[in-house]
Amino acid sequence: MNCLACTRALDNTARLCPTCTRGLDVRLADLPRQYLLLGLAENLQRRRSGDRGPVAVVRDAPMPLSEAALTLRAEGGIVTVLEEWRAAMQDARGWGPPAIGGPCARRVRDAARGLRMSLEWIAAEWDAAGDLSHEVRDLAARCRAVTDPADPEQQSRLLGHCVVVWEDGTACGADVRLPHGAPIAQCRRCQTTYPSATWLALRTGQPEPTDTAGTGVAA
DSSP states (O other), X not given: OBOTTTOOBOSSSOSSOHHHHHHHHHHHHHHXXXXXXXXXXXXXXXXXXXXXXXXXXXXXXXXXXXXXXXHHHSTTSHHHHHHHHHHHHHHHTTOOOOOOOSOHHHHHHXXXXXXXXXXXXXXXXXXXXHHHHHHHHHHHHHHHHHHOTTOGGGGEEEEEEOOOBOTTSOBOOOEEEEETTOSSEEXXXXXXXXXXXXXXXXXXXXXXXXXXXXSSBBO
């Protein structure tokens, strides 16, 4: 069985590997905060190309609102994505539909919490776990692109997941990202570097690193 999110081989029948499960949990926990951050005035102001920061608000002629922030906060954005996944999860478990109501911020919080409360089952048994992981990852990245565009992760490309195997036999599995303009990618956890010859294979977990201590260079 392979992880449905990163395709890494698993030694059990789970749907997600521990790394992808933790990543999904972290993103679900952070999305309610991201929803609130998107509502801040500085994130709702459209950024001009080339500007380093938000455009100052002019009382007499305010800048148009950020379409990205508005889209993420509106119906069809964060709240809809999370509520639809929560409803699908509860249906798959044979439960009734979740109760929905109140302000959007509360709905986002409730949907994210509902998914996190069933995360153990999702990671172990749900065949849709990979699609959930991918969509939540994309949603979180879209939020951070608005709320924290200076985040280095927003200026790098995800190539795959680290194949370093620790002494206890577990895989590192962390994101391997290529910074904009950089010739070598690097694991964000163990700092193992990956030259260009390994990039295409990273997504399937095929390259074998020559140094498994977490400080080497992958072959």
